[in-house]
Amino acid sequence: MNMSRRRFLGGATVWIAAAIAFLVRPMRLLASSTKLQWFDLGLLDKMPEGEAVIVHKAKRVGHNTPVRIDALIVRRTGTEVRILSATCTHQGCDVIKKSDGKFLCPCHGAAFGENGEVLKGPATAPLVPVEFKIEDGHLLANWKK
Numbered sequence: 001m002n003m004s005r006r007r008f009l010g011g012a013t014v015w016i017a018a019a020i021a022f023l024v025r026p027m028r029l030l031a032s033s034t035k036l037q038w039f040d041l042g043l044l045d046k047m048p049e050g051e052a053v054i055v056h057k058a059k060r061v062g063h064n065t066p067v068r069i070d071a072l073i074v075r076r077t078g079t080e081v082r083i084l085s086a087t088c089t090h091q092g093c094d095v096i097k098k099s100d101g102k103f104l105c106p107c108h109g110a111a112f113g114e115n116g117e118v119l120k121g122p123a124t125a126p127l128v129p130v131e132f133k134i135e136d137g138h139l140l141a142n143w144k145k
């Protein structure tokens with residue numbers, strides 16, 4: 001191998017290492033931005049009684065990326081609380097609430113009951129329960145950051 005070729009390969013190696021380092025850092029930031037964290041949904045007493053409601057939250061999905069809206073379904077019956085992800089289990093669209101209390105996925109037409117059970121495909125799995133806790137009267141959901 002002559003000297004100019006060796007010098008070229010050495011320089012290329014440095015540039016490739018710099019490019020990998022440049023790409024890995026944002027990927028790490030993005031991965032850390034999807035960790036779960038407790039999110040305050042507000043006072044439990046203010047949640048509608050006996051009715052499932054959709055709660056939205058804006059979230060930033062990465063450095064210099066647009067804010068995205070996430071949604072949860074919250075149902076309070078007396079002191080009982082149930083929180084479900086509003087993300088359809090088929091391919092990830094957010095469901096919307098219908099006037100009859102059911103949840104419909106606008107993407108491919110799946111339907112879910114108030115407890116997240118599948119009423120109509122193509123989804124085959126129920127809406128996913130979300131962990132929660134109550135602190136000082138506030139309802140906190142363990143939600144993706």
Ligand code: FES
Pocket residue numbers: 088089090091092093105106107108109110121122123
């Ligand atoms: S993403 Fe909901 S039915 Fe396909």
